[in-house]
Amino acid sequence: MYNGNSLVVSKKEANYLFNVMRLKVGDHLHIFNNHNGEWLSKVTERSKTTGSLECLNKIVDSQKPPDVWLLFSPIKKSRTDYIVEKATEMGVAKIMPILTDHTNTTRISKDRLQLHAIEAAEQCGTNFVPEVTDLKKLSDVLDLWSKDRMIMFCDEAKKGSTQIIKNNKNSWAILIGPEGGFTDFERKWLASKNFVQNVSLGPRILRADTAVVAALTLWQSSIGDW
Numbered sequence: 396m397y398n399g400n401s402l403v404v405s406k407k408e409a410n411y412l413f414n415v416m417r418l419k420v421g422d423h424l425h426i427f428n429n430h431n432g433e434w435l436s437k438v439t440e441r442s443k444t445t446g447s448l449e450c451l452n453k454i455v456d457s458q459k460p461p462d463v464w465l466l467f468s469p470i471k472k473s474r475t476d477y478i479v480e481k482a483t484e485m486g487v488a489k490i491m492p493i494l495t496d497h498t499n500t501t502r503i504s505k506d507r508l509q510l511h512a513i514e515a516a517e518q519c520g521t522n523f524v525p526e527v528t529d530l531k532k533l534s535d536v537l538d539l540w541s542k543d544r545m546i547m548f549c550d551e552a553k554k555g556s557t558q559i560i561k562n563n564k565n566s567w568a569i570l571i572g573p574e575g576g577f578t579d580f581e582r583k584w585l586a587s588k589n590f591v592q593n594v595s596l597g598p599r600i601l602r603a604d605t606a607v608v609a610a611l612t613l614w615q616s617s618i619g620d621w
Contacts, residue, residue: 427522433453435454436451460620466571468493472500487569549606
């Protein structure tokens with residue numbers, strides 16, 4: 396984006412801007428992406444299926460979140476949507492659905508979840524949208540994992556224990572398990588990784604969607620941007 400730059404509006408965007416929001420030629424709106432920040436723009440053309448916007452001036456740079464990713468096991472549709480929305484609102488850089496031994500939802504629509512992330516960013520006023528990745532096995536993900544990125548493994552087996560985040564590295568990921576929890580084998584396997592730190596989220600076992608919010612709050616208050 397730059398001053399005077401013209402952007403073509405897609406069919407889906409045209410429907411939202413011109414049929415739902417009822418914008419007309421000459422109307423102003425704010426647009427943003429992860430690279431160029433937030434801009435004031437003006438509608439220069441419109442139709443039922445397309446249109447164009449002119450970039451007028453930059454309002455603010457992209458507000459990138461801390462370098463923390465979320466790894467979570469998908470659950471029921473509406474609750475998975477909730478996880479993506481809240482992770483976006485609270486500030487994560489990437490959202491990674493993963494398969495574990497007890498994962499009971501093995502199909503997701505990455506495009507639909509990415510749309511939920513976009514809508515959440517728009518609603519809460521942030522101008523950064525985390526990438527939602529394809530669903531992959533946790534073992535496949537960690538086989539290619541960089542040891543420079545710590546993983547905060549939220550382990551329900553540690554409930555009630557004293558919580559301390561020991562490593563102050565800048566790059567992190569938060570790992571939340573499925574509704575059935577992690578298996579003993581998975582816990583031992585994760586414990587063998589020197590970039591994994593298992594933590595407790597308190598004295599009670601939390602639902603997966605609640606655990607995401609609790610874990611992000613714990614991480615942010617300890618070493619994030621709370």
